[in-house]
Every structure is written in C-alpha cells, then in structure tokens.
Amino acid sequence: MKLQRMRIEQLRQFRKPFVLDNLQPGLNLIHGPNESGKSTLVRAIRAAFFERYRSTAVDDLRPWGDSAAAPTIELDFEHDNRVWRLTKSFLQRKRCDLVVGTETYSEDDAEEKLAELLGYQYPKRGASKAEHWGIPGLLWVEQGTGQDIEQAIEHAGDHLKSALNSMVGEVASSGGDDLIETVRSQRDTLLTGTGKPRGDYQQLEKDRALYEREIGELKERVHKYQEQVDRLGKLAHDYDQAEAERPWEDAQRQLEEARVRYQQVERLEQQQNQEKATLSQLLQNHRLLQQNKEHLEGLSRQLEGRKAELDRAERDLSTAEAQTPMIAGRLSEARTAYEQAEKQRKLAGLLQTRQRLEQDVRRLEQQKQVLSQNLAKAKEYHQQLEQARQQARENRIDAELVKKLRATGNQLNEETIRSRTIATRLSWQLDAGASLTLNDESLTGQGEQQLLEESTLVIPGVGTLGITPGGEELASTRRKLKALEEDLEEQLKTLGVESVQQAEDRLSAFESAGRAVKHADELFKSLAPAGLEQLVSDQNEAEGELEKARTQLEATPKPDPQEDVPALEEAEAAFARAGTALDKAESDERVHQSSLSALKQARDNAKTEWQRLADEEKSPERQQQLRQITADLANIEKQQAELEASLERREREIREARPEFLRQDIERYQNAVNQLRQTQENRSRELRDIKVRLEAWGAEGLEEQLNEQEAEFDQCNRRYQELHRRAQALDLLLNLLTEKRQALTRRLQAPLQKHLNHYLSVLFPEASLEVDEQLRPGTFSRGSELGQITELSFGAREQMGLISRLAYADLLREAGRPTLVILDDTLVHSDSDRLEDMKRILFDAASRHQILLFTCHPGNWNDLGVPPIDLQSLKVQAVAQA
Amino acid sequence: MPKFLHTADWQMGRAFTRFETEDGAALVEARFEAIETLAQLANEHQCDAVLVAGDVFDAQTVSDRTIRRVFNATRGFTGPWVVLPGNHDAALAESVWTRAQRLGAVPENVHLALQPGVIDLEDQGLSILCAPLTQRHTYGDLTEPFSGYETPEGFLRIGLAHGSVQGLLPDEIDSTNPIAPDRAEASRLDYLALGDWHGTKQIDERTWYSGTPEPERFRNNEAGNALVVEVSEPGANPKVTSLPTGRYQWHQWRETLAVHSDLEQLLERLNTLPESAVVDLRLEGSVTLAGEETLLKALSVAEARFRSLRCERSGLQLAPTDEDIAALKADGYVGEVVESLRERQEGAQDDVARDALAILAGLLREREQEVGQ
Missing domain, CATH: 3.60.21.10 (Metallo-dependent phosphatases)
Incomplete structure (x- = not known):
C-alpha cells in the first residue's frame, strides 16, 4: 500500500483545503514545528480509516468554533496494482466513498472494504479506540507510544493471524480465541484448575454419596426387619407347637414319680439309722462289762506281780549289804594313803627350801667377790684420772695464743732473714792475731756480720770506724724487727714460756693430758657408773644378804639323807591324788548308806502291798461278780449278731435303690420343667417384643422409602453422569483447542523471528529477541544479559518496539497484506549512535514499505537521504495558491 | 350366571x-x-x-x-x-x-x-x-x-x-x-x-x-x-x-440411524404416539450435525408432549458432513479440532470425543447465529 496524496479540509486548523502531495513509495520525512499540524495530519489519516463516517464522537476534528464544518479527508493510495481513492466526510456532511480502480463503494460497504483490507474493526458505537485498531494500530505509531508494543499486538491478534494465514496455510481461526475462552469458562464451572469437580457437579457427587449411604442404611434396616419377621414366624411356630405338646407336663410327671421313689428310700435310711444307734449302745455296754470282767480277773495277776516285786526288793537289799565291808575297807585305805602323801609333801618342801638357800649363799659370795675386784680397779682408775687431771692442770695453755705466738715467731724469722739481705755485711779476714772491735765486740780471724745499725768498728790501732748501714728501708726493717721482737717477748711472757718451742711443747703435753683424763674417766665409769660410793654400798649390801642367807641355811634342819624324798611337785601331785581318792571313797560310802536305807524302805513297802492284795484275792464277793459278768456278756453278743445281719440286709436294699441318682433325677426333672416353662415364657415375651417392634418399624414404610430413595439416587446419578460426561468433554475440547492453537502459534513464530533478527542484528549485533506464544517480543538476551523487553530502558524499549513493528510489517508484506508505516515523532529518546543505527534500519525497511515519518526535529534526520517535506512552507503555499 | x-x-x-x-x-x-x-x-x-x-x-x-x-x-x-x-x-x-x-x-x-x-x-x-x-x-x-x-x-x-x-x-x-x-x-x-x-x-x-x-x-x-x-x-x-385399564402406554424403542431418512421415519413414528406414552429411546448409529439439531428439536417437542420421554444417545455418533463443517465456519485450528474429534469418535467409539464434538458444534452454531443477527 502506497499513500500518494492526501487532502484535508475543514479539519482542525486546516479550515482551508490542504494537500500533501508527491508522497514517495519509500521514506517520507514530514517536519514542522509544534502546532504546525503534524498531529492533525496523523489524526486525519486515522479518522479516515478508523472512525465511522456517521460517528458523532469525532468532534475533535471540527475546526475550533465552526459548528457548520464538515471535516473531509481525501486519500489516494495504490495497493495491489490498483488505485484507491477514499473520500470521507464527518459531522455536518456524513459521507464515505471508496473508488478502487473502476469499482465504487460507498458508506458502510466502503468502510467494511477498508477494514478488511487493512485488518481492523470499527467500534460498535462512539469513538474508535486502540482495541479496534488491529494491524494499523501496530504499524501506525502515535507520539510517545512506540515502546508499548504488547498492547498493540494483542489488539492486532486475530487480524494478524488471519492476515498471516497465507504464510502458514489455513491454520488460524477466526474467533478461535473467543471460543477457547467460552469453552474454558464452561469447563471451569464444572471443574477446578486441577480437574476436580466443583459447583453443581461437586454437589451432585456429594449428594450421590449421601444417597448411597442412606440407601445402604435403609437396606440394612429392611434386612433387619425381614430378619425379625422370619424370627417372628419361627417363634410363633415354636410357641404354638409347644402349647400343643406341653412337654413340661411330661417332665412334671416324671418328677413326681422320682420324688415318691426317693421318699421310700429315705424311710429305709431312717430305720437303718435307728438300728445303727441300738447297735452302738449294745457295743458300748459290752465294752463296759468286758472292762469289769478284766478288772476282776486282774487281781490274781497283780498278786503275783507284787510277790515278784517283794522278792526283787529283798534280793537287792542283801546284795547291797554284802558290798558294805568292801566299801569301808576302801575308805580306810584311802585315809592312810592320804596321810602318807601329806607327810611326803612336807618333807619335799623342806628340802627344796634348803637347796634354794645354799644356792643363794653361793651366788652372793660370787657377787661379793666381783664387787671387791671392781672396787679395786675403780680405785686404780680413779687415781689415774686424778693424775691425768693434775698433768692437764700443770700444762694448761691457750691453744689460740700458742698459734698466734707461732705466727709471730715465724714473722720475726722472716723479717730477720730479710734484714740480713739488706744489712751491711761486714766480712773480715784478719791476720792472725789481729783483732778488731766491732761495737764493743772483738772480732778475730775470719768472719762476717751483718750490720743493721750504726756500728763502730775500732781498729786497734787505727782508730775507730763508724759504719752506718745505708737506706731507709733498713731503718724501717729494724723498727719492725724490733716491734716483732717486743711482740714476741710480750706473748712469751703472757704464756709464761721461754720460747716458741717451749709453748709448743706445753700445748702438746696439755692435749695429751686431756686425752688421758677422758680415757681414765671412761674406764672408771664402766665400773662405777654411779660412782665409787655406790659401788662400796653395793658391796656392803651383798655382804649383808650373804650373811642373812647363811643364817637361814643354818636354821633349816638338814634332812635325813637315807630317806627317799621326792621332788616337791611330784609330792604335791601325789597328795592331790590321794585327796581325790579319799573324797571318792567317802562319797561312795555315803551313797552306799543311802542306797541301803532306800532298799530297806522298798522291801518294806513291797511287803505291805503284797500282804494287802493277798487278803483281797481270797474274798467270796469277787467270785460272784465274775460269774454274773460273764453271763451278761454272752447275752449281749447274741443281740449284736442279730442286729448286724439286719443292718447289712437293709444297707443292700438302700444301695440298690441308688438314692444319689434319684436325687439327680429329681433335680433334672425339676430343671427340665422350669426350663421348658421358661422357654415358652421367653418365646411369649419375645413374640410380644418383636410384634411391637415390627409394628413400629412397619409403620415407617421402609421399603417404600427405599424405593423412593433409589429413585432419587437414580436421578441424581443420571444428572451426575451427564455433568461428568460434559466435564470430560469440555476438558478434552479445551485441551485440544489449546493444543492446536499453540501448534499454530509455533508455526507463526518462526517467520516473525526471522524478520526480527534481521533488524536486531543492526542494533545489537550479538543480541537475540525471542518471540513468545502470543507472538510478542519477549525474552531479550545480549551476551550474558537476559531479561524481558519491558525491563529495558525507555529508549531501548522504543527501539525494540520499532523494529518489532517493522518485523511485523515484513511478515504482513510477505502475506500480501498492505503495509503502511506511520511514525509520529518517534525515537526522540535515542542517543546519536542508536539513532544512527535506527536510521539504517528505517532506510532498509523503506525499501519494502512506505514510511511516513513526522517530526519536529528535522535536524536529527538530515542524513536520511530523502528530501524533507516542510509542512510550514506547504501551508504557506496552500494559502498562496488559494 | x-x-x-x-x-x-x-x-x-x-x-x-x-x-x-x-x-x-x-x-x-x-x-x-x-x-x-x-x-x-x-x-x-x-x-x-x-x-x-x-x-x-x-x-x-x-x-x-x-x-x-x-x-x-x-x-x-x-x-x-x-x-x-x-x-x-x-x-x-x-x-x-x-x-x-x-x-x-x-x-x-x-x-x-x-x-x-x-x-x-x-x-x-x-x-x-x-x-x-x-x-x-x-x-x-x-x-x-x-x-x-x-x-x-x-x-x-x-x-x-x-x-x-x-x-x-x-x-x-x-x-x-x-x-x-x-x-x-x-x-x-x-x-x-x-x-x-x-x-x-x-x-x-x-x-x-x-x-x-x-x-x-x-x-x-x-x-x-x-x-x-x-x-x-x-x-x-x-x-x-x-x-x-392402563392409563399410560410404555414404549421402548431401540433404533439404529444410518441415513437421514431413518431419522425422519423415527420422528414420524414418535409423532403418532399418544400423549399418554412413556417413551424410552435408545439410539445408535450416526447422525449428521444437521440431523442432530433436528433430532434435539424433535425430542424437545416430544418431551413436552409425552408423559415421559428419555433418549439415550451415547451410542449415536456424530458424523459431521463437509457441509456441516462449512456451515459451522470452523476454520483454522478450530477446524483441526473438529476433525480430530471426529476421528477419535469414529476410531475408538469415544463418548467423550462425541460429546466434545457436540459441544463444539453447538458453540460454533451459536456463534454463527450471533454473527447472523
């Protein structure tokens, strides 16, 4: 589609006719400042197509204040190798004419023809809005909306798809999406998103379960009712039968019979007990008589016993009397032995005392001797000690002072020696006879002397020589020497010795005396630790004891050496033994005496007893009694035998009647009677209960209720099945529609993507822009950047919007659809680099589509390579022409 | 006597x-x-x-x-x-x-x-x-x-x-x-x-x-x-x-629909039943989308007329014809979905697919009607 010329009149500021002529098939740049009428031109093109010629909602087209105006637009364009002329007037003169080649359309036909050609629709009433604009809405970009591509694509939706049919075959569907929505909404009244029942469908499902439960319960109750009816039938039958047969009466009869039999047995048992009592009396009587008889018969036997006892007592007594002399003999022997043992023990004691005293005397003598020796030695050691002490006293000297003296002596010696070395040595060798006098000392022969002091040497005959030893040291040495000599002298005097040597000797003597004192003291102390006096007193004491022991010994009688005296211990043991033997013998004697008297007593008693019995045994009353008793006994035994025979007979009779079984029979028959009557009573009661129950249940009309419930369930179920099938069908339909629609979308995506990539490679060489299911540009990726187009900057979104629109235009052109691109002041937010790229894109697109680019910034588009159309000057020209 | x-x-x-x-x-x-x-x-x-x-x-x-x-x-x-x-x-x-x-x-x-x-x-x-x-x-x-x-x-x-x-x-x-x-x-x-x-x-x-x-x-x-x-x-x-003595007549019909005339005959028979009828229909075979629309309309009328009418259609496949599809204007991927459901329904006798197809057809028809207005 190529717009060639447009003419407008009585439209906003274009009150007079205005013609935009010579529009090029490619790019057309139309510029003018604000208010120059650019937007009016765009609005005019839109109104020509979108607004119904008879619309009353286009007041905005009217020139200001001109109520008589008839805004008119005339468009000449070429499409499909044919020339189209659209003339449309609004408001005061409502008209629409379309001439296509030689064909003419007018009014609504004309408008429908245009809508079909371009792919848009008219509003039902009022002004045309974006949702009606269809494909032109996508390709004709209003000022400031270039970035809002999504909305435009949605509005173009079905038009686009049907327009693109030829591209992908007959796949798109007119109104398909509405259909899907309808199916979806119908499905959603029955099913939730996850396919669960909802609404009526869900309610029916619940109702159905409810009915099923109620029916189940009713069936259960009907079943119970029928069971009760059956039970009633059986019971009634049993009850009537029992009433007819009366089985408890038989049982009652049998019970009576058993009772009679049992009473008979009871009588027998009574008789048996009476006879048993009689027998037991007889037996008792018999036993008493027997006892009497035995008693009487027992006297003779007792008499014999007594005689035997008397004999035994006498025998025992005589035996005991025979033992008496022997026992007396033993006693006197024991006394003799005891006296002997006592004598022996005294002797042995005497002997032992003597021996001890003798030993004491010997020991004390020895002791006395040792003490005398020790005393002598102790005295000697004591003397030595005194001597050593004397020695020590004589030589007492202070060891420290001796040590000091020795040191002084040594020092003096050393000084003397030193003085000699520095002293003036005077040596002489005199001729024989010659002599000299040195310091008043005569020198002869040969010699040498050291001089420490001024000396005077008189050489006879010659005179006197003064010698003064030289040096100061000599003087000090001499002084020191002198001091030392004085010191030594002092010390010697203190110590009281002549010489150092003497001091040393005295010290040595003192020390040796000390050692001697110590030695002697130790020896002395070993003998007389408590001193000499103690030793003397010990000796005296020992002597005293010795004297006393000797006196005692002499006072002790000497035993007869011929006599055999045992040791004391032995004698004492023998004495003890003899004592014991004596005690024993005495005790035996006492026992014997008491035994004797007891035996005598026993013998006397036995004799008395025997005598008494012997008298009784012989009495005539006893004989009489015995005969009577014997007769009674025989009588009783006869009666007893008769009774026992009778008892045995009756016992057998009772046993054969089996009384225990008779008792059980009675119990059994009694129970049977009770039980049979009870059973019948129970039946009667149960019959009443069941009848009452059934009457109550029957009144409910259970089966009729069940029938009705089943009918309602059936109806509910039918409705449920219908909805179930409908839900499934709708679900299937929705799935199929969605599936097919998606398949279609996928087929359309590919060519659109191709065109989009073509432009995108100019703007962002490494970027890609995905087309989503709704054929909208969606995910944008550039390197590692990934995001939705809506997240881009305003400028970038506008650029993306524009290239998307151009891609759509390419797609539409391939489908043989008209493509006119109108851009109203677009890309104002692009920087210069991007703008440069966009210009290349526009230039490229213009080789396929006619593009009308309106702008108020002509400077930005200088390098577009097309002559700009200056709106302002055109207007001036128009006025001029008019 | x-x-x-x-x-x-x-x-x-x-x-x-x-x-x-x-x-x-x-x-x-x-x-x-x-x-x-x-x-x-x-x-x-x-x-x-x-x-x-x-x-x-x-x-x-x-x-x-x-x-x-x-x-x-x-x-x-x-x-x-x-x-x-x-x-x-x-x-x-x-x-x-x-x-x-x-x-x-x-x-x-x-x-x-x-x-x-x-x-x-x-x-x-x-x-x-x-x-x-x-x-x-x-x-x-x-x-x-x-x-x-x-x-x-x-x-x-x-x-x-x-x-x-x-x-x-x-x-x-x-x-x-x-x-x-x-x-x-x-x-x-x-x-x-x-x-x-x-x-x-x-x-x-x-x-x-x-x-x-x-x-x-x-x-x-x-x-x-x-x-x-x-x-x-x-x-x-x-x-x-x-x-x-009976007030209501009970009818249970098992019908297999193959061609369009089967449906027409069924509806005619249904029309002849008195209002006191209690009807249980079980349909098998297949029906076009247009046929189903007709059927649903007829059933809706019959439901109001008879004491009771129940129709079990789970055994009845939907077999949209090309015209059906064209009428639905199910282009693009919605068309693919229609096709996929058709295949599933025929291939595996998939009830869910059948229902889904019926729902989709219904939605598309509604849309067409809206557009038509």
Missing part, C-alpha cells in the same frame, strides 16, 4: 427410577387410579366378585398411607374382593396384611386369603381355592392341595394363585413359586386366576394371567388389562374378556 373380575400384580408402593420426579409421581398416581378403574369396571360389568392374584403391594413395608389408599381405592366396588398375598407381599408372620388389619384399613367386603384353603362366597356361589404365599420363596407347588379341597355342590371352583406356570413362561422368569401347567384340570377347577406375569396371558382354556392393570415396565407385553370371567355353570368353559 357367576361373573367375576380377575386382576393381579398391582405392585403398590413402587417408586419409579429412571424418571424425572414429577413423571414418577404421575406414574404412581396412575396405579391408584387403576384400582379405582377396576372397581368401576366390576360395577359396569356387574361382576359378582373381584379376585386379585397376588402382589397387591410391591413390598411388605410400604407406608401406612399407601396401605390405606389401596383399600380406599377398592370402595367403588362393594361386592366381595378376594385378595391373595403374592411373593412381594407374602403372608409372613408379620406382613403388610397384618399391618393393614391392625390399621383397620381392610373393609368388610375385602377377604384376605392369608391361609391356604377355600373361601366360600355363599351369595355368589363361588368357592375360591386360595394358594397364598406364606414365605418369600417357595419351591413346591402351592396349588397342589387344590385337588384335596372339597367345595359345596353347585359352587364354581375358582383357583387363585401366584407363581410361574412351569414350562410355559420364558426361562428368564424366576422359577420359584412353581405351578403345574395342568392344575386347572387336575384339581377340577372351573377357572384358575393367576398372578405374577405382568402381561395378560392365556395358559389354557381355564387358566389365565390377568397381567398388571397399569404398566410399570417397558418390557412387558400386553400389560394394562383386567379380565372379566364368566362361567355359566360348574364345568362349563369360561368366557374371558380382556378389558383395557
């Missing part, structure tokens, strides 16, 4: 499933009316008695109201009614009958044959030999004792029993409660009035099933009648007249 009305199988207290609530209620009501009709017929034909051969009640525990209404409905005829318990209302220890007696609902002139034996209707000269069921199921012939029953001289011997005559009824009928096929002859009966089989059916000259007076199933033939029986004297052949 004794004359009596023979009826059976009223099945009172039955509720009807598979019907809309309102239709079910009307069918129940019709059964009460049928009793009244019977009383009226008995009067019209000057019958001496009415014999009911079992299954007066559909169940033992029906509501008190139903019991009372049943007996109330007999009041139109004041002559004797002899009513026999059948298998649905057997004379058990506790039964619908004992309840009716307790309720005091049984009129004087209604004789309940709760015990096997003979009921002599002195005034009418009729001896009714009764074989009531006293258990739910019986496997012996309860009419056997008939031979031993003595009846007064000159009285007609009329047997009254409920069960299956052996060897004559289809096998599928419950074989419990058997009755010997030669019972009438063997027991010297003038007539044997039977119940249990819901259609009117003659067994031999003297043995008949009266059938139910008001149909309640689709499957019974010859239901909805009562028999007027006239026997001139003991031993004479009975004269049996069947009288229609």
Whole structure:
C-alpha cells in the first residue's frame, strides 16, 4: 500500500483545503514545528480509516468554533496494482466513498472494504479506540507510544493471524480465541484448575454419596426387619407347637414319680439309722462289762506281780549289804594313803627350801667377790684420772695464743732473714792475731756480720770506724724487727714460756693430758657408773644378804639323807591324788548308806502291798461278780449278731435303690420343667417384643422409602453422569483447542523471528529477541544479559518496539497484506549512535514499505537521504495558491 | 350366571427410577387410579366378585398411607374382593396384611386369603381355592392341595394363585413359586386366576394371567388389562374378556440411524404416539450435525408432549458432513479440532470425543447465529 496524496479540509486548523502531495513509495520525512499540524495530519489519516463516517464522537476534528464544518479527508493510495481513492466526510456532511480502480463503494460497504483490507474493526458505537485498531494500530505509531508494543499486538491478534494465514496455510481461526475462552469458562464451572469437580457437579457427587449411604442404611434396616419377621414366624411356630405338646407336663410327671421313689428310700435310711444307734449302745455296754470282767480277773495277776516285786526288793537289799565291808575297807585305805602323801609333801618342801638357800649363799659370795675386784680397779682408775687431771692442770695453755705466738715467731724469722739481705755485711779476714772491735765486740780471724745499725768498728790501732748501714728501708726493717721482737717477748711472757718451742711443747703435753683424763674417766665409769660410793654400798649390801642367807641355811634342819624324798611337785601331785581318792571313797560310802536305807524302805513297802492284795484275792464277793459278768456278756453278743445281719440286709436294699441318682433325677426333672416353662415364657415375651417392634418399624414404610430413595439416587446419578460426561468433554475440547492453537502459534513464530533478527542484528549485533506464544517480543538476551523487553530502558524499549513493528510489517508484506508505516515523532529518546543505527534500519525497511515519518526535529534526520517535506512552507503555499 | 373380575400384580408402593420426579409421581398416581378403574369396571360389568392374584403391594413395608389408599381405592366396588398375598407381599408372620388389619384399613367386603384353603362366597356361589404365599420363596407347588379341597355342590371352583406356570413362561422368569401347567384340570377347577406375569396371558382354556392393570415396565407385553370371567355353570368353559385399564402406554424403542431418512421415519413414528406414552429411546448409529439439531428439536417437542420421554444417545455418533463443517465456519485450528474429534469418535467409539464434538458444534452454531443477527 502506497499513500500518494492526501487532502484535508475543514479539519482542525486546516479550515482551508490542504494537500500533501508527491508522497514517495519509500521514506517520507514530514517536519514542522509544534502546532504546525503534524498531529492533525496523523489524526486525519486515522479518522479516515478508523472512525465511522456517521460517528458523532469525532468532534475533535471540527475546526475550533465552526459548528457548520464538515471535516473531509481525501486519500489516494495504490495497493495491489490498483488505485484507491477514499473520500470521507464527518459531522455536518456524513459521507464515505471508496473508488478502487473502476469499482465504487460507498458508506458502510466502503468502510467494511477498508477494514478488511487493512485488518481492523470499527467500534460498535462512539469513538474508535486502540482495541479496534488491529494491524494499523501496530504499524501506525502515535507520539510517545512506540515502546508499548504488547498492547498493540494483542489488539492486532486475530487480524494478524488471519492476515498471516497465507504464510502458514489455513491454520488460524477466526474467533478461535473467543471460543477457547467460552469453552474454558464452561469447563471451569464444572471443574477446578486441577480437574476436580466443583459447583453443581461437586454437589451432585456429594449428594450421590449421601444417597448411597442412606440407601445402604435403609437396606440394612429392611434386612433387619425381614430378619425379625422370619424370627417372628419361627417363634410363633415354636410357641404354638409347644402349647400343643406341653412337654413340661411330661417332665412334671416324671418328677413326681422320682420324688415318691426317693421318699421310700429315705424311710429305709431312717430305720437303718435307728438300728445303727441300738447297735452302738449294745457295743458300748459290752465294752463296759468286758472292762469289769478284766478288772476282776486282774487281781490274781497283780498278786503275783507284787510277790515278784517283794522278792526283787529283798534280793537287792542283801546284795547291797554284802558290798558294805568292801566299801569301808576302801575308805580306810584311802585315809592312810592320804596321810602318807601329806607327810611326803612336807618333807619335799623342806628340802627344796634348803637347796634354794645354799644356792643363794653361793651366788652372793660370787657377787661379793666381783664387787671387791671392781672396787679395786675403780680405785686404780680413779687415781689415774686424778693424775691425768693434775698433768692437764700443770700444762694448761691457750691453744689460740700458742698459734698466734707461732705466727709471730715465724714473722720475726722472716723479717730477720730479710734484714740480713739488706744489712751491711761486714766480712773480715784478719791476720792472725789481729783483732778488731766491732761495737764493743772483738772480732778475730775470719768472719762476717751483718750490720743493721750504726756500728763502730775500732781498729786497734787505727782508730775507730763508724759504719752506718745505708737506706731507709733498713731503718724501717729494724723498727719492725724490733716491734716483732717486743711482740714476741710480750706473748712469751703472757704464756709464761721461754720460747716458741717451749709453748709448743706445753700445748702438746696439755692435749695429751686431756686425752688421758677422758680415757681414765671412761674406764672408771664402766665400773662405777654411779660412782665409787655406790659401788662400796653395793658391796656392803651383798655382804649383808650373804650373811642373812647363811643364817637361814643354818636354821633349816638338814634332812635325813637315807630317806627317799621326792621332788616337791611330784609330792604335791601325789597328795592331790590321794585327796581325790579319799573324797571318792567317802562319797561312795555315803551313797552306799543311802542306797541301803532306800532298799530297806522298798522291801518294806513291797511287803505291805503284797500282804494287802493277798487278803483281797481270797474274798467270796469277787467270785460272784465274775460269774454274773460273764453271763451278761454272752447275752449281749447274741443281740449284736442279730442286729448286724439286719443292718447289712437293709444297707443292700438302700444301695440298690441308688438314692444319689434319684436325687439327680429329681433335680433334672425339676430343671427340665422350669426350663421348658421358661422357654415358652421367653418365646411369649419375645413374640410380644418383636410384634411391637415390627409394628413400629412397619409403620415407617421402609421399603417404600427405599424405593423412593433409589429413585432419587437414580436421578441424581443420571444428572451426575451427564455433568461428568460434559466435564470430560469440555476438558478434552479445551485441551485440544489449546493444543492446536499453540501448534499454530509455533508455526507463526518462526517467520516473525526471522524478520526480527534481521533488524536486531543492526542494533545489537550479538543480541537475540525471542518471540513468545502470543507472538510478542519477549525474552531479550545480549551476551550474558537476559531479561524481558519491558525491563529495558525507555529508549531501548522504543527501539525494540520499532523494529518489532517493522518485523511485523515484513511478515504482513510477505502475506500480501498492505503495509503502511506511520511514525509520529518517534525515537526522540535515542542517543546519536542508536539513532544512527535506527536510521539504517528505517532506510532498509523503506525499501519494502512506505514510511511516513513526522517530526519536529528535522535536524536529527538530515542524513536520511530523502528530501524533507516542510509542512510550514506547504501551508504557506496552500494559502498562496488559494 | 357367576361373573367375576380377575386382576393381579398391582405392585403398590413402587417408586419409579429412571424418571424425572414429577413423571414418577404421575406414574404412581396412575396405579391408584387403576384400582379405582377396576372397581368401576366390576360395577359396569356387574361382576359378582373381584379376585386379585397376588402382589397387591410391591413390598411388605410400604407406608401406612399407601396401605390405606389401596383399600380406599377398592370402595367403588362393594361386592366381595378376594385378595391373595403374592411373593412381594407374602403372608409372613408379620406382613403388610397384618399391618393393614391392625390399621383397620381392610373393609368388610375385602377377604384376605392369608391361609391356604377355600373361601366360600355363599351369595355368589363361588368357592375360591386360595394358594397364598406364606414365605418369600417357595419351591413346591402351592396349588397342589387344590385337588384335596372339597367345595359345596353347585359352587364354581375358582383357583387363585401366584407363581410361574412351569414350562410355559420364558426361562428368564424366576422359577420359584412353581405351578403345574395342568392344575386347572387336575384339581377340577372351573377357572384358575393367576398372578405374577405382568402381561395378560392365556395358559389354557381355564387358566389365565390377568397381567398388571397399569404398566410399570417397558418390557412387558400386553400389560394394562383386567379380565372379566364368566362361567355359566360348574364345568362349563369360561368366557374371558380382556378389558383395557392402563392409563399410560410404555414404549421402548431401540433404533439404529444410518441415513437421514431413518431419522425422519423415527420422528414420524414418535409423532403418532399418544400423549399418554412413556417413551424410552435408545439410539445408535450416526447422525449428521444437521440431523442432530433436528433430532434435539424433535425430542424437545416430544418431551413436552409425552408423559415421559428419555433418549439415550451415547451410542449415536456424530458424523459431521463437509457441509456441516462449512456451515459451522470452523476454520483454522478450530477446524483441526473438529476433525480430530471426529476421528477419535469414529476410531475408538469415544463418548467423550462425541460429546466434545457436540459441544463444539453447538458453540460454533451459536456463534454463527450471533454473527447472523
């Protein structure tokens, strides 16, 4: 589609006719400042197509204040190798004419023809809005909306798809999406998103379960009712039968019979007990008589016993009397032995005392001797000690002072020696006879002397020589020497010795005396630790004891050496033994005496007893009694035998009647009677209960209720099945529609993507822009950047919007659809680099589509390579022409 | 000349499933009316008695109201009614009958044959030999004792029993409660009035099933009648007249549609049915979209006309023709969906696909109509 010329009149500021002529098939740049009428031109093109010629909602087209105006637009364009002329007037003169080649359309036909050609629709009433604009809405970009591509694509939706049919075959569907929505909404009244029942469908499902439960319960109750009816039938039958047969009466009869039999047995048992009592009396009587008889018969036997006892007592007594002399003999022997043992023990004691005293005397003598020796030695050691002490006293000297003296002596010696070395040595060798006098000392022969002091040497005959030893040291040495000599002298005097040597000797003597004192003291102390006096007193004491022991010994009688005296211990043991033997013998004697008297007593008693019995045994009353008793006994035994025979007979009779079984029979028959009557009573009661129950249940009309419930369930179920099938069908339909629609979308995506990539490679060489299911540009990726187009900057979104629109235009052109691109002041937010790229894109697109680019910034588009159309000057020209 | 009305199988207290609530209620009501009709017929034909051969009640525990209404409905005829318990209302220890007696609902002139034996209707000269069921199921012939029953001289011997005559009824009928096929002859009966089989059916000259007076199933033939029986004297052949009593006629049609004319014929036949019809249609085969539209319209009309109309169409495939599709203007992917559903429906006999197709066609038609406006 190529717009060639447009003419407008009585439209906003274009009150007079205005013609935009010579529009090029490619790019057309139309510029003018604000208010120059650019937007009016765009609005005019839109109104020509979108607004119904008879619309009353286009007041905005009217020139200001001109109520008589008839805004008119005339468009000449070429499409499909044919020339189209659209003339449309609004408001005061409502008209629409379309001439296509030689064909003419007018009014609504004309408008429908245009809508079909371009792919848009008219509003039902009022002004045309974006949702009606269809494909032109996508390709004709209003000022400031270039970035809002999504909305435009949605509005173009079905038009686009049907327009693109030829591209992908007959796949798109007119109104398909509405259909899907309808199916979806119908499905959603029955099913939730996850396919669960909802609404009526869900309610029916619940109702159905409810009915099923109620029916189940009713069936259960009907079943119970029928069971009760059956039970009633059986019971009634049993009850009537029992009433007819009366089985408890038989049982009652049998019970009576058993009772009679049992009473008979009871009588027998009574008789048996009476006879048993009689027998037991007889037996008792018999036993008493027997006892009497035995008693009487027992006297003779007792008499014999007594005689035997008397004999035994006498025998025992005589035996005991025979033992008496022997026992007396033993006693006197024991006394003799005891006296002997006592004598022996005294002797042995005497002997032992003597021996001890003798030993004491010997020991004390020895002791006395040792003490005398020790005393002598102790005295000697004591003397030595005194001597050593004397020695020590004589030589007492202070060891420290001796040590000091020795040191002084040594020092003096050393000084003397030193003085000699520095002293003036005077040596002489005199001729024989010659002599000299040195310091008043005569020198002869040969010699040498050291001089420490001024000396005077008189050489006879010659005179006197003064010698003064030289040096100061000599003087000090001499002084020191002198001091030392004085010191030594002092010390010697203190110590009281002549010489150092003497001091040393005295010290040595003192020390040796000390050692001697110590030695002697130790020896002395070993003998007389408590001193000499103690030793003397010990000796005296020992002597005293010795004297006393000797006196005692002499006072002790000497035993007869011929006599055999045992040791004391032995004698004492023998004495003890003899004592014991004596005690024993005495005790035996006492026992014997008491035994004797007891035996005598026993013998006397036995004799008395025997005598008494012997008298009784012989009495005539006893004989009489015995005969009577014997007769009674025989009588009783006869009666007893008769009774026992009778008892045995009756016992057998009772046993054969089996009384225990008779008792059980009675119990059994009694129970049977009770039980049979009870059973019948129970039946009667149960019959009443069941009848009452059934009457109550029957009144409910259970089966009729069940029938009705089943009918309602059936109806509910039918409705449920219908909805179930409908839900499934709708679900299937929705799935199929969605599936097919998606398949279609996928087929359309590919060519659109191709065109989009073509432009995108100019703007962002490494970027890609995905087309989503709704054929909208969606995910944008550039390197590692990934995001939705809506997240881009305003400028970038506008650029993306524009290239998307151009891609759509390419797609539409391939489908043989008209493509006119109108851009109203677009890309104002692009920087210069991007703008440069966009210009290349526009230039490229213009080789396929006619593009009308309106702008108020002509400077930005200088390098577009097309002559700009200056709106302002055109207007001036128009006025001029008019 | 004794004359009596023979009826059976009223099945009172039955509720009807598979019907809309309102239709079910009307069918129940019709059964009460049928009793009244019977009383009226008995009067019209000057019958001496009415014999009911079992299954007066559909169940033992029906509501008190139903019991009372049943007996109330007999009041139109004041002559004797002899009513026999059948298998649905057997004379058990506790039964619908004992309840009716307790309720005091049984009129004087209604004789309940709760015990096997003979009921002599002195005034009418009729001896009714009764074989009531006293258990739910019986496997012996309860009419056997008939031979031993003595009846007064000159009285007609009329047997009254409920069960299956052996060897004559289809096998599928419950074989419990058997009755010997030669019972009438063997027991010297003038007539044997039977119940249990819901259609009117003659067994031999003297043995008949009266059938139910008001149909309640689709499957019974010859239901909805009562028999007027006239026997001139003991031993004479009975004269049996069947009288229609039913209000509603039940029709169950199984039809297979193949070509368009099948549908047209079906609709024509449907048109000829009276308004008192209860119709159950089951359609199979296939129908075009246009055909279905016609069918739905016709069914909608018929539903309003008949007492009840139910049509089962799940076995009927939708076979849209090219014209159908064109008429729907199902272009693009919607067209593909239509095609896919068609294939699925034919290939796998897929009910869901069929329904989906029907829904889609409906939606598309609606849309076309909107556009058309």
